[in-house]
Amino acid sequence: MGAGYHGGFGSTKGSSKKDKNRDHKSQRKHYTREQLIDFINGKTTISSAIADKILKGMIKISVLGDELFERALGVSSEVVGLAIDNKIYIRASSSTIYSDIVHEGTHAMDYLQGLPYEKISSRDGEIRAYIAEHQFQKVSGLIVQFTNEDEIRVHVWLNYKLRGKK
Numbered sequence: 001m002g003a004g005y006h007g008g009f010g011s012t013k014g015s016s017k018k019d020k021n022r023d024h025k026s027q028r029k030h031y032t033r034e035q036l037i038d039f040i041n042g043k044t045t046i047s048s049a050i051a052d053k054i055l056k057g058m059i060k061i062s063v064l065g066d067e068l069f070e071r072a073l074g075v076s077s078e079v080v081g082l083a084i085d086n087k088i089y090i091r092a093s094s095s096t097i098y099s100d101i102v103h104e105g106t107h108a109m110d111y112l113q114g115l116p117y118e119k120i121s122s123r124d125g126e127i128r129a130y131i132a133e134h135q136f137q138k139v140s141g142l143i144v145q146f147t148n149e150d151e152i153r154v155h156v157w158l159n160y161k162l163r164g165k166k
Contacts, residue, residue: 031063031097039098040105043139046132050105053086059108060087061101083107099142103133126156 033054041051053059064072069091073082081100082089088104090097106129110120119125130152137144146152 029097030092033061036061036063036098036101039140040101040136044102044132044135046106046109047102047136050102050109053109053112054105058086058112059105061090062087063090063092063097065092083111085111096142096145098140099133099137099145102136103129106132123156123160123162126160127153130156 037051037054040047042048050059054061066077069075069089070077070079073079073089075082080091080094080096081104083104086108088101088108090100090104094100107120107125110125110128115125127149130146131149134144134146134149134152136142146155
């Protein structure tokens with residue numbers, strides 16, 4: 001079983017979203033499953049595939065309140081999303097919920113495609129998820145977290161440990 005924090009299947013304290021003054025605890029919205037699926041569907045190839053897998057029940061999605069998210073998943077307040085195998089968990093108060101679904105959904109898609117946990121949780125796996133999220137943000141008219149893919153690589157290199165290293 002693989003687990004990780006947004007950014008995805010890795011060992012990290014969470015994404016840099018909080019660092020960019022987008023504190024997820026400042027907002028609380030309620031979304032239906034259909035609203036979440038409808039927004040990500042049709043934007044990019046990856047986001048559409050994730051939406052399709054959620055619709056078919058191949059990827060499970062749970063949007064949880066802050067307290068339940070932290071307690072049930074054993075994560076800190078810094079974490080906005082988490083993927084465990086084909087299940088994604090998203091913090092309901094995240095101001096970047098759609099992007100978080102695409103990021104974590106990318107990890108779930110990797111799992112469904114049979115990639116080993118070591119590959120999903122690697123820096124390359126995180127880069128893949130952040131690039132999918134970045135492309136989705138650009139075409140969706142959302143706030144773009146990184147200016148380019150090189151910036152994503154630097155972020156992952158600085159914030160994600162190599163597997164097996166302390």
